[in-house]
Amino acid sequence: MPAITPDWDSEAVQRGFPSQTGGPLGGWKFSNFKDGVFAEFFHVNSADSNLAHLPDDMSLEAGIMLPDMLSTGFAGAEKARIDIGATVAIIGIGPVGLASIAGATLRGAGRIFAVGTRPVAVKVAREYGATDIINYREGDTAEQIIRATGGTGVDAVIVAGGGPDILMDAVRMAKPGSMISNVNYFGEGMGDEEILPIPRIGWGFGMADKDIATVLCPGGRVRMERLADVVTYGRMDPSLMATHVFRGFDRLEEALLLMKEKPRDLIKPVVLLD
């Protein structure tokens, strides 16, 4: 079951944006305005079009990553307009960032910079295809990446983490003629006016062909089946992100608290029900 469950009879589907059915972010029903996230039984809208079978030989730890982490992270890579051999930077190595790294690899990126520090995540980042790890504690990340690329910057940036001013870095590290693809949820803005800043000069005064794309996690049955095929045919292993596995409904609270505490060895906690 995908995190995003579009109403497939909605007009936004016909415009090509199923995740935006019924209004902005309207396909994102569960955890927003539809009940059932932590229930044993719940109602799914457009069930035939949204639910997919879990393949017999797929582990639950892998399967649970498909609906949100993989679909979001891969979408970040898909919208980043990555040509084979292109140089890509991914900001953030939480689960979505890691899936974006895997997604960039799946689109044929050559060199991949990953911005992050936590050792457990860095290890998976490398498994998923990152070739250079950038530590933001060692200086301005945009400058580090520009220096590492001989002054040119990267062909594509995927923003999968960061605060309200993260686009300042993302736009600067991108080449003239490039794509910045955002899958970061901006939970707060900068200042009272609720703004997200773009750098005037880094953006080439609005004329450097640095496009900025956004996307909400694609849902639907076909998406889920295709992501399942990615795993089934061994293109990548999402279970590497399941660092903490719990069993049983009563462990839910424990797992959730873990996401709040964010211990150093956590990527994603998973609760399995038998």
Add this chain to the structure above:
Amino acid sequence: MPAITPDWDSEAVQRGFPSQTGGPLGGWKFSNFKDGVFAEFFHVNSADSNLAHLPDDMSLEAGIMLPDMLSTGFAGAEKARIDIGATVAIIGIGPVGLASIAGATLRGAGRIFAVGTRPVAVKVAREYGATDIINYREGDTAEQIIRATGGTGVDAVIVAGGGPDILMDAVRMAKPGSMISNVNYFGEGMGDEEILPIPRIGWGFGMADKDIATVLCPGGRVRMERLADVVTYGRMDPSLMATHVFRGFDRLEEALLLMKEKPRDLIKPVVLLD
């Protein structure tokens, strides 16, 4: 002769971004770092690839609009991903904004909102295909357009004018699942940090599929020839924008001062040499 004269042997050409040859905005040589803007004779780089013949039957008033106004304005429409029958808003009805309106019409837009007030420009805006004129003095432009579209907003916005915070309006008036295409030169930023703000909520927290594209005026011989065909085959008449026509090299200063003064009846002054 196009305003932008790329070096066609540059790597940016091979990446698909000729206007960014040799660095950000690098194809924009004249009026930036190459002499000859106001000279009788001057050197043009990659002349075979950049110069095009003026068709015999094209007026000079029309021809002079092709290299910059038409190429920039049309590019704004081209990057706006306009489907046939889509609803489009153009912010600004200076010469580039007017060319963007014509460009939106040439891409098959249905309803076209134009944001501006000057009567002489409003008249040409309607000639070029604008169906609704929005006066920013009558209230928040985004709210006016959202109201006029029954609460949905537009499929595409072309930003062809406005101050450092104009993206705040542009993003808000766009539908979830839409494109904001910028051809505005941001000559100054907001505040000391040189930023251009995007609205956090209007942008759907970064997840409403509202992409933001930028483009620098495409140059080159093929572009000029194609724009010439647009005029030759009667698709639109760029000479409507030449409101003030001067003859002779010695009228240059007069024409330039007019651009600074911006009288109410000016769209674009033109100086013709015989």
Add this chain to the structure above:
Amino acid sequence: MPAITPDWDSEAVQRGFPSQTGGPLGGWKFSNFKDGVFAEFFHVNSADSNLAHLPDDMSLEAGIMLPDMLSTGFAGAEKARIDIGATVAIIGIGPVGLASIAGATLRGAGRIFAVGTRPVAVKVAREYGATDIINYREGDTAEQIIRATGGTGVDAVIVAGGGPDILMDAVRMAKPGSMISNVNYFGEGMGDEEILPIPRIGWGFGMADKDIATVLCPGGRVRMERLADVVTYGRMDPSLMATHVFRGFDRLEEALLLMKEKPRDLIKPVVLLD
């Protein structure tokens, strides 16, 4: 009501091909496998997603062209990857061909060749934007067009008519680096093997970047509403194609026979019910 009524909960929708729901050409239900084409009342699948309101001020003669002629012809132009100012050839000036000409104009084509002979259709072809009429009785059409373009051929071809070997002409008249977009229904093949031939040399031995696209008329409510906007906002007038207008259910047979007889002054017969 569109000619094509996709099941919007089908997997082909999620893949981006609503017209192919449930199998090849599966969205094309009426006149194929769903009853009701000539009935007063009939059942429409996914009615909320497929039916659109006829705008109050639209004539019936115009409105009846939207569901099939306009949607198909425009789709031919949309898939032809037409850049502003590009040179386009349309083969066939029946109603779909005429709509393709209008579609090419709506995508910003410069010069437009139309291949056909019937005076009544030639007149509308010119109204819709054709700049050059090619008469296939005056010699090989591909050669005529190549000669008229100084030996280069066209950027895009829309095939909207012709027999089983029409792709032979279409591919040859296209430039290296071009698009051939087919909206022709091939009712019969060449020879016993049911083949449609492409020219080996004209296609550059399979290496001349001459892509061949096909498309089935897009359906759905949003498509209909957008096409209605094209008419409402005066971008083109589809009623020019309604050369023969009948009133009343009992004139149906007469109108149908007209389509079989194809008199010289016919483009499309229309039967209106009050």
Add this chain to the structure above:
Amino acid sequence: MPAITPDWDSEAVQRGFPSQTGGPLGGWKFSNFKDGVFAEFFHVNSADSNLAHLPDDMSLEAGIMLPDMLSTGFAGAEKARIDIGATVAIIGIGPVGLASIAGATLRGAGRIFAVGTRPVAVKVAREYGATDIINYREGDTAEQIIRATGGTGVDAVIVAGGGPDILMDAVRMAKPGSMISNVNYFGEGMGDEEILPIPRIGWGFGMADKDIATVLCPGGRVRMERLADVVTYGRMDPSLMATHVFRGFDRLEEALLLMKEKPRDLIKPVVLLD
């Protein structure tokens, strides 16, 4: 040095088709109309834009695959419009076919069918990502693939081998709503008329949204550098295709004869000069 060396000041570059500079297949100079294929020193047109440095740590066996095999095979995958997790079939497992398999994997394909029989090539096909091998001796390949996909066919087909009627198979094995991408050089046609046949019914009478793309190997310095990055960063290993390695100019004839004889254990012979 790429196999294709476009003239970067040509008009076809500005239209977006560098491989077609100066006429169909015009970027393909060496082995066609420019001398130097087997010379020790030779002239390269647009050398700054076409030549790239061989990275220090790249083997010659790997490097020699970039200019033609990899660039062509990857282009086949790039034009096949492969979504992450899509199902793809590649016809032919010669060196270009194998590179197409690697290319499909680099674009994120899920399941990959490869049509071919020679054991040495089958082994590399699996290394490059093929999940199912189809033997054309065991029955109609299209039928085998349709059966293996539960009757639906594949999302994309890359044609990298086969005789003049190979598109008959390719089109039939593709889903309604799919892409057939051709990188096969058609050295001869079917019958006296030099035709390449498409199946009328399998192509959905021209209306099943089965597009057919063609492409000539992309050249240029940037392309070469990006392919080099693919190898440098370990995305795939092209040297697996160099089954027969010769050293010294005088072994040239021997290597060429091998390509004519096609022994069962040959993929590609390579001649290295020190």
